[in-house]
Amino acid sequence: xxxxxxxxxxxxxxxxxxxxxxxxxxxxxxxxxxxxxxxxxxxxxxxxxxxxxxxxxxxxxxxxxxxxxxxxxxxxxxxxxxxxxxxxxxxxxxxxxxxxxxxxxxxxxxxxxxxxxxxxxxxxxxxxxxxxxxxxxxxxxxxxxxxxxxxxxxxxxxxxxxxxxxxxxxxxxxxxxxxxx
Amino acid sequence: xxxxxxxxxxxxxxxxxxxxxxxxxxxxxxxxxxxxxxxxxxxxxxxxxxxxxxxxxxxxxxxxxxxxxxxxxxxxxxxxxxxxxxxxxxxxxxxxxxxxxxxxxxxxxxxxxxxxxxxxxxxxxxxxxxxxxxxxxxxxxxxxxxxxxxxxxxxxxxxxxxxxxxxxxxxxxxxxxxxxxxxxxxxxxxxxxxx
Numbered sequence: 001x002x003x004x005x006x007x008x009x010x011x012x013x014x015x016x017x018x019x020x021x022x023x024x025x026x027x028x029x030x031x032x033x034x035x036x037x038x039x040x041x042x043x044x045x046x047x048x049x050x051x052x053x054x055x056x057x058x059x060x061x062x063x064x065x066x067x068x069x070x071x072x073x074x075x076x077x078x079x080x081x082x083x084x085x086x087x088x089x090x091x092x093x094x095x096x097x098x099x100x101x102x103x104x105x106x107x108x109x110x111x112x113x114x115x116x117x118x119x120x121x122x123x124x125x126x127x128x129x130x131x132x133x134x135x136x137x138x139x140x141x142x143x144x145x146x147x148x149x150x151x152x153x154x155x156x157x158x159x160x161x162x163x164x165x166x167x168x169x170x171x172x173x174x175x176x177x178x179x180x181x
Numbered sequence: 182x183x184x185x186x187x188x189x190x191x192x193x194x195x196x197x198x199x200x201x202x203x204x205x206x207x208x209x210x211x212x213x214x215x216x217x218x219x220x221x222x223x224x225x226x227x228x229x230x231x232x233x234x235x236x237x238x239x240x241x242x243x244x245x246x247x248x249x250x251x252x253x254x255x256x257x258x259x260x261x262x263x264x265x266x267x268x269x270x271x272x273x274x275x276x277x278x279x280x281x282x283x284x285x286x287x288x289x290x291x292x293x294x295x296x297x298x299x300x301x302x303x304x305x306x307x308x309x310x311x312x313x314x315x316x317x318x319x320x321x322x323x324x325x326x327x328x329x330x331x332x333x334x335x336x337x338x339x340x341x342x343x344x345x346x347x348x349x350x351x352x353x354x355x356x357x358x359x360x361x362x363x364x365x366x367x368x369x370x371x372x373x374x375x376x
Contacts, residue, residue, distance in 0.1 A: 033347065040344050047336040050328040093362040124362065131355035138347045158328075 026079075026130060034071035037138050038064045041145055041166075049149075049158045059159060063166040070170045071137060074177035078133040079126075081177075087125035094121045137173055144169035206235030206271060208242070210296050210312035219318050220326040221286040224258065229294060229312065231275040239298045242266040244277065246294035246312075254289070256282040269298075286322040291315050 042060055045051045053060065098117045148165035156164075208231055215226040229246075233239055247262045260279035269275055283289070293311040300308055 037344075037347050040340070040347070043343065044336065044340050048328070048333050050324045090362050090366075093365040096365050096368075097362075124358065128355055128358050131351040131358070135348060135351035135355060138351070142344055142348070 026126075029130065030072050030075045030134070031068070033134050033138070034068045034075065035064070037071060037141060038067040041142070041149075045149075045158070045162055049161060051158045051162065056159070056162070059162055063162060067141075067166050067170045070174045071141060074137050074174045075130075075133045077174075077177040078137060079129045082129040082132060083125045086128050087121055090121055090124050090128075094124060137177065140176065141169055141173045144172050205300050206233050206237045206239050208233055208239055208269070208296060208298055208308075208310055210244070210294065210310060212246070212294050212312040212315060214315055214318070218326065219283060219320045220323060221283050221320050222323050223282065223326070225255075225281045225283055227279045227281065227315075229277040229279070231269060231277070231296070233269045233271055233273050236271050237300070238268050238270050239300060240268050240302050241307075242269055242296065242298040244294055244296050244312075246279075249291040249294065250281055254284055256284060258282055283320045286320045288317055288319055290317050 042064065045056075045060075046053065051060075095117055098113060098120060102113050102116075145165055148168055149161055153161045153165055210232075211230040213228055213230075215228055216224075219225050227246075229244060231242065231244070243263070243265050245263050250257070250262060258280040260277065262279060264277050266275065291314065293314045296310050296312060297307045298310075299305065
């Protein structure tokens with residue numbers, strides 16, 4: 001009975017490790033971040049390009065929704081790719097951490113220790129991949145947007161400026177996140 | 182012989198008298214704007230230059246440019262669009278400045294200013310001349326001017342303040358975790374080496 005439970009637990013851990021699905025907490029974190037990062041440049045467009053909300057309402061809503069969606073996907077893609085790389089790198093360190101904890105506890109067996117190491121490694125890799133993915137994608141998106149809007153498309157009309165800079169920077173972030181190995 | 186001389190003398194005198202037009206003065210009037218950009222709701226400065234070419238003084242000079250800047254579209258701030266001068270001496274230069282404020286944006290055409298003057302004090306005959314014109318000008322809206330030219334430093338500072346938590350905070354979290362585990366791994370390697 002306990003064997004079956006522990007095998008299914010192993011399977012669950014493996015599935016979690018290799019699946020692309022994110023937990024609800026992760027999903028909320030990614031969506032929230034994507035929405036905030038998509039909304040912040042609107043303030044810049046309002047103040048500097050003098051695009052008032054009443055006349056550009058539709059453009060802003062559309063642009064924000066599109067960029068939120070693709071940023072979200074970019075976060076998930078990058079996290080999935082990074083998680084495995086980080087997990088491999090952190091294996092030794094996590095081993096040492098768990099050994100320290102288990103050194104005082106003599107009753108624990110090797111199986112429990114291995115389970116614990118695997119879970120902890122998963123957690124650490126998940127956390128680091130999530131935070132790095134959010135940081136990197138946010139920075140890349142904002143830099144692209146600023147360069148496109150204030151240097152490349154500087155002399156175009158505000159509508160063209162907004163739509164193209166949001167579309168191109170979203171596309172670049174998304175394609176970059178899918179392209180890495 | 183005496184008749185020939187008289188006739189030649191009379192001819193000379195008539196030629197001299199018919200050339201009086203060259204001795205009369207002529208007024209050149211220029212009209213230009215000092216502004217680089219014309220913006221709705223901001224000051225527009227028009228400068229009129231009057232130059233009396235020729236050897237005589239002109240009298241009762243009257244410049245009229247009211248028709249170019251109707252009060253419906255322009256607010257008069259400084260100066261008058263209908264100045265008068267008693268006289269302008271020979272070879273003298275005169276400038277007159279008017280400051281206006283355009284009320285509407287778009288393309289506007291201001292035509293010539295009309296200047297009337299008398300060539301002599303006794304002769305009431307009025308000579309009319311026209312100034313140069315500025316032609317079609319584009320008056321941009323205040324919003325467009327702000328968009329192109331104001332410095333927006335405060336806006337950028339506030340944007341940086343808003344955007345930095347989104348970037349700095351995740352970086353900080355990731356970096357802390359990375360450093361912690363790398364330290365653990367390096368300690369592990371150090372103790373293994375020592376062994």
